[in-house]
Amino acid sequence: MTPLEEVRQLVLSFCSRQAPVNLPRAEAAGQVLAADVVATEPVPPFANTAVDGYALIAADTANGSCELQVIGEVAAGAVSSLTVTPGTAIRIMTGAPIPAGCDAVVMVEDTERVGDNHVKVNRVVDSGAAIRNAGSDVAVGATVFTAGTRISPMVEGVLASINAKTVQVYPQVRVGVMSTGDELVDDGSPLQPGHIRESNRTMLLRIIEEAGATAIDLGIVRDNEAVLEQALRDALNVHGCDALVTSGGVSMGDYDVVKAVLGRIAKMHWFQIAMKPAKPFAFGTLSNSKGVAVPVFGLPGNPVSSLMSFELIARPALRTMMGFTDAFRPRVRAVLDEDVKRGEDGKVHFDRVHATWGHDGRVHVVRSGAQGSHQLAATSAANAIMAIPDGTGVQAGSEVVVTFLGPDSGPFRP
16 A cells, blocks of 8 residues: 555646636636736825824824814815815815825814814824825835735735736636446436435535636546547547546456546556545546646545545645645644544544534544445534544544645634
């Protein structure tokens, strides 16, 4: 058997970053910047007020209380042509440009209106108070984001604020997903003897999208070598897939058509990994019509095995291709709240667990239920994977390494 880390290293050596592309900002959400972004406009673009209040000269308030003549008003989006002079003030709304002559703004809560055109200020105001200077958030020429930054909603907002119309990013990988086998049914029809409902492809399409890639549904391919070979080649040359994920047919069985076809048309590595579940795994490259070597991930057919091999091997490889610097999911040390027994078999066991924050401020885990490689229902309740080293098990209270699952990638509060 091959250690998991050795398999990962081999896979990652074939999965380099895609060539960068320039995209309109609105089309780049969720992708990773391939170049630094330098601001060509300041944020804010002009000095403005941080509060509703009165624009004034700070020296007028030196005695702690003063009455000023209100000579005008300016709202956000407007510009005042008036100049603040000693003894005068201008009513101003949050975000409005600072009028000429003004060096401070007093909050409206610290004032009292006197008649129609005077205001009483009830405190000393320091010069510069409540004024947001031009470029105080982002200055022209500043490197706002460096290459490797994922374009989150907040990042996209900043890009809009500096008028970055296009950005250079690593493109989303188009991942073709197919399930193989004569026994699979996905049309809702009654099951015939020996048939089962397809679930792997359904699951993989969603978690590939969640990983940041574009999932291409290639359907179920039956156990026919000619049909499978054509489906694989069409995935690359017709659908334009940058990577392929197959489910089923990579074990040591005599009827594994996937193994036969990929072994003939692709450059493949066949593994028995020292892990449970997901011991059988295949990886290689298949060249498209342009001669580009496209990564192929052959996942086992049991649903939990398929999930585990994707999470621990294929997912970080796909995210590496898309430029993610955090290709692997977060891992932490957690406290195991139950005894876990196992036998020595030369493998690391990856049990599915439910993680929560404990009152001690640490992450605590318990197994989510049955751990069979076919028992996806119990796995669906998990939000993390727990690594159990080879041996006889781990006692309650021990420290274990946990990898979080799902889009939130973190433990739930109790």
